[in-house]
Amino acid sequence: MSSRKPLVIVTRKLPDPIETRMMELFDVKLNLDDHAFSTTEMIEAVKEADVLVPTVTDRIDARILAQAGPDLKLIANYGAGVDHIDLASARQRGITVTNTPGVLTEDTADMTMALLLAVPRRLIEGVELLQSGDWKGWAPTGMLGTRIWGKRLGIIGMGRIGAAVARRAKAFGLSIHYHNRHRVSQDVEEELEATYWESLDQMLARMDIISVNCPHTPATFHLLSARRLKLLQKHAYIINTSRGEVIDENALIRMLKAEQLGGAGLDVFENEPAVNPKLLELPNVVALPHMGSATREGRNDMGEKVLINIKTFADGHNPPDRVLEDWS
Template identity: 40%
Template sequence: MSTSSPHILVTEPIPQAVVSYLQNTGEVTVAQKGAYQSEEQLLQDLPKYDALLCMLSTPVTEKVLNKAKNLKIVANFAVGYDNIDVKAANKLGIKVANTPNVLTEACGDYAMGLLLALSRKFKEAEQYLRDGKFTGWEPLGFLGMELRGRTLGIIGMGRIGQAFAQRARAFGMNIIYHNRSPIDPKKEKALDAEYFNDHKELARRSDVLSLNCPLTEETHHLVDRELLKIMPQHALLINISRGAVIDEAVLAEALHDEIIGGAALDVFEEEPKVHPKLLSAPNTLLLPHIASATHKTREAIGMLAAEAITSVLQGKPDDEIPNLISR
């Protein structure tokens, strides 16, 4: 590798507009899909690079960071950054950036889409038709949950949680939520939302429970056997946050035993692996982590990460680096 300009590693194929932007700053290597989902490969290759644009699937551990002697910044192609040891990065003087704000509308739309598909049994009905079983309209065919008048409980009332609540309100749903603290009273009033300090009581009162919280020590396996038993038997569970917020084995068991009414999941604890009992669970919609999958949003995510990388490599001060994370 030439040392005349910075070297930037992108761990998965991303929109070409983002790659072109980065090429104005340095030499860019875009890896093949799945090339950097192991610590071993990063340990081998990362010491050659000055900047890393990575995915949630990229394990940027303390061991990896210690080996990356030339690394100046890690920019995550995501809002979350639980795949990065931020504390170790800060100790080593390596900047860390994420990509908030640009996913909000796409994820709000997507959460509403999941709810509609799950509550009205779209997947099962389409498969019924494709299998050649549709012989005409049936008065008892694929009866689902009508959303008007139902209660949506949201755990994690950040930007995406509020975007989902806004859409659900348009469908006539009642909004309750649990958060570390209540949101701004004006926003709460606009959504006609009620705050619950106890997430278990929220689950007890929810016809639909949506997980929109970050993955932390407190939220790991937040949805466990006890919480699932508290939920109404007809209740639906939606997760577009992080897979490990749910104990997947327990959820699969609850779905098979009809403890709750159904689940729509976009994320999984050991992606890309999915718990085998979830694959066979009834009333379950499983999708491959596509909540932000619009052309506009994915390019915007990439550009935010690229702007952070460019700012660092150009030696700009911290207050001019977009979306810098510190702990």
């Protein structure tokens, strides 16, 4: 980039400290009312910007990138997942893509454990029972849930978040199992007392709880297909804080409705922000509005990474969080 301050266009409102610092460092156009960019607005942004700062809610596909101006050299994504960006098209056009990995690990793992506890122990149903005024007091058979201690947890995707979930789950007395593209190191397996399953199908059939912690890529779209969901035991629970597209949502709804699964805790959905109303009608589902990373600390940390990536790139260096085309 030239010696002038790069023009940075931000597609959503970011935390105030991040926007303030961004204004000090760069020439910035902010989204003060936090509306979702239309396709027309996104095209105008890529035509004008030196740096685009999108979020997971923005679709940056090949059609939009085809309209990019010659000055757009960096897409500094505010978030870890980049499945909403056509990485191959960006690379073909000489546009670097960065993300914000690592800073949301603990927050997302906390939310995974919250759902892992809430669904089997029927926490939301308990809250609703009290609020309805229908609770008649303690009873030996009232609000019976499922014990967590001693159950088998199968983690799909043993990256940073998967490992953080495993550490928490181990403290709750769960036995840790995992499926991953690559087996983790022996040291990590020993620390977590984790059992590796090369076959996802075999792992699914033997677990009490499944936690989805892998990214959404072409290889993981509907990884939990209707066929694979049928491998799960009837009492099994599914927790997903990754991406909704990893699960065949319609198949999941059918099985939950037919009581062929114990329940599900979902923080993400296949067609966000639309949520299938059938999911919300099911008593054995706890559904949250994509809150896994929603902490003040996490959002500020994400912004700091965006700032570092832009500043490093503007200074002529490789940004620390550059995303490779084969990201998965």
